[in-house]
Every structure is written in structure tokens, then in C-alpha cells.
Amino acid sequence: xxxxxxxxxxxxxxxxxxxxxxxxxxxxxxxxxxxxxxxxxxxxxxxxxxxxxxxxxxxxxxxxxxxxxxxxxxxxxxxxxxxxxxxxxxxxxxxxxxxxxxxxxxxxxxxxxxxxxxxxxxxxxxxxxxxxxxxxxxxxxxxxxxxxxxxxxxxxxxxxxx
DNA sequence: GCCAACGTTGGC
DNA sequence: GCCAACGTTGGC
Numbered sequence: 001x002x003x004x005x006x007x008x009x010x011x012x013x014x015x016x017x018x019x020x021x022x023x024x025x026x027x028x029x030x031x032x033x034x035x036x037x038x039x040x041x042x043x044x045x046x047x048x049x050x051x052x053x054x055x056x057x058x059x060x061x062x063x064x065x066x067x068x069x070x071x072x073x074x075x076x077x078x079x080x081x082x083x084x085x086x087x088x089x090x091x092x093x094x095x096x097x098x099x100x101x102x103x104x105x106x107x108x109x110x111x112x113x114x115x116x117x118x119x120x121x122x123x124x125x126x127x128x129x130x131x132x133x134x135x136x137x138x139x140x141x142x143x144x145x146x147x148x149x150x151x152x153x154x155x156x157x158x159x160x161x162x
Numbered sequence: 163g164c165c166a167a168c169g170t171t172g173g174c
Numbered sequence: 175g176c177c178a179a180c181g182t183t184g185g186c
Contacts, residue, residue, distance in 0.1 A: 002184070007183095007184090009184090031169075032169090033169095052183085052184060053183085053184055053185080055186095056185095057184080060168085082183085109183080126183095127168040128167075129166070129168060129183095129184095130167090130183095130184095131166085131167075131168065131169085131182080131183045131184070133183085
């Protein structure tokens with residue numbers, strides 16, 4: 001099983017919104033590198049749900065991939081800000097996955113905390129200038145983040161992502 | 163709101 | 175294929 005990090009602006013769609021929705025299509029990703037990661041995701045993969053552009057920014061919860069990549073519907077919707085008139089319906093340019101809420105972390109893990117974790121030193125997330133909205137994390141990074149957020153062994157928070 | 167960093171676009 | 179201009183991201 002692989003692990004990922006998904007960024008979302010909580011003012012637009014935060015972890016509580018995912019909890020409310022239960023399940024959500026992760027659409028609107030319009031960056032090729034991020035899209036390629038979406039396409040690698042498998043059903044059952046776990047994701048850290050990261051609040052960006054927040055005070056503070058950080059990991060708010062855990063989500064799970066419940067449907068592997070399929071064409072992003074918004075690319076063909078002229079009314080959507082994510083509409084891409086150059087995307088060919090026969091070979092859609094953009095993909096999305098479906099995710100569901102697993103659990104909120106007892107404590108948000110601020111970016112500053114992630115920066116201080118040894119496991120996270122090599123992550124693109126903590127590198128200056130990285131704007132990827134979907135990125136892979138190692139099982140060690142996943143566990144360290146969950147632990148920093150107060151994840152408790154024996155619960156869903158200790159899911160062993162290996 | 164500022165601004166650094168980066169990706170994309172389009173003229174040539 | 176180069177590269178300047180532009181738009182966007184996202185921390186602060």
C-alpha cells in the first residue's frame with residue numbers, strides 16, 4: 001500500500017467537509033506531476049489530508065482512496081473554473097480519485113512540526129517552492145505525522161501503511 | 163497582502 | 175526549442 005498527501009484549502013474544502021461528505025471526488029487537480037501521482041493511487045491507499053493556506057497549515061486528518069483514477073468530470077464542464085477546452089473526451093487530460101474520511105487527528109500537525117521531524121527532511125512538502133498538491137509520503141512519514149497528531153495505537157490511526 | 167518560486171504559454 | 179511574460183501557489 002502506498003501513502004499520499006493531499007492538499008486542500010480549508011476555506012474551500014477542509015477535513016470537516018470531507019467528514020460531512022463521507023466521500024468525495026478529488027477533482028480539479030491541474031498540474032501534470034500531481035495528476036501522475038493521482039493515477040498511481042490504488043484503492044485502499046491512505047492519505048494525509050493537509051490544510052494549505054491556513055493558520056496554521058498542517059495535517060488535519062486521514063483519508064482513504066476508495067476509487068482509483070478516472071476522468072475528472074470538471075474538465076468537460078464549461079461552467080467550471082476547472083474546465084479545460086483543450087482536453088479531448090476520447091483521451092481525457094485530467095484525472096481524479098474518490099476518497100473517504102478515515103479519521104481526524106486529535107491535534108492538527110502544523111507544517112512547522114513536520115519540518116522538525118527527521119522522517120520529513122526529504123519530503124517535497126517541506127522544500128521551499130514546492131507547490132505540488134498531491135505528493136507521495138513514505139510509510140515512515142505517514143506514521144510520524146499521525147503520531148505527532150496524537151494518533152493512538154490500536155485504533156484506525158495506527159493502520160500500518162506498508 | 164506580499165512575494166518567492168515555479169509551471170505554462172506563446173512569440174519568435 | 176528558447177525564453178520572457180504571465181498566472182498561480184502557498185507560507186508568512
